[in-house]
Amino acid sequence: MQDCIFCKIAKHELPAKILYEDDQVIAFNDIDPKAPTHLLVIPKRHITTLNDLEEGDEALVGRLQVTAAKLAKELGFAEAGYRVVMNCNEDGGQTVWHIHMHVLAGRSLTWPPG
Numbered sequence: 341m342q343d344c345i346f347c348k349i350a351k352h353e354l355p356a357k358i359l360y361e362d363d364q365v366i367a368f369n370d371i372d373p374k375a376p377t378h379l380l381v382i383p384k385r386h387i388t389t390l391n392d393l394e395e396g397d398e399a400l401v402g403r404l405q406v407t408a409a410k411l412a413k414e415l416g417f418a419e420a421g422y423r424v425v426m427n428c429n430e431d432g433g434q435t436v437w438h439i440h441m442h443v444l445a446g447r448s449l450t451w452p453p454g
């Protein structure tokens with residue numbers, strides 16, 4: 341998708357601190373971290389919001405979650421704990437229109453979110 345910053349990161353056209361990549365997903369540090377560790381795991385394919393997921397996308401969404409769990413172990417915060425969040429549309433707080441899984445760790449996170 342033209343002008344999508346996350347598509348550009350996925351294609352290595354914009355810089356990011358990439359932590360993991362395969363043929364379907366890529367994980368990188370959030371540019372404005374909301375916790376000591378704040379990663380984003382995204383599909384390489386452009387999907388605008390969670391509402392645009394279709395039948396057949398189950399494995400892709402699962403891969404996002406499995407990638408988050410793998411990185412949590414590799415980066416050493418799996419045991420302490422972490423939070424995964426996917427925001428959808430205005431009320432969900434979405435600001436980048438390419439779906440992404442936030443992975444937040446490194447401090448005690450409050451609940452409920454604001």
Ligand code: 5GP
Pocket residue numbers: 345356368369370371372373426427433434435436437
């Ligand atoms: P949202 O509000 O859509 O759930 O989350 C978007 C996230 O993308 C925010 O946490 C924001 O800091 C991050 N972000 C926005 N632009 C960039 C960018 O150019 N590079 C990286 N690495 N993160 C970005």
Ligand code: ZN
Pocket residue numbers: 341344345346347348385386387437438
């Ligand atoms: Zn995109």
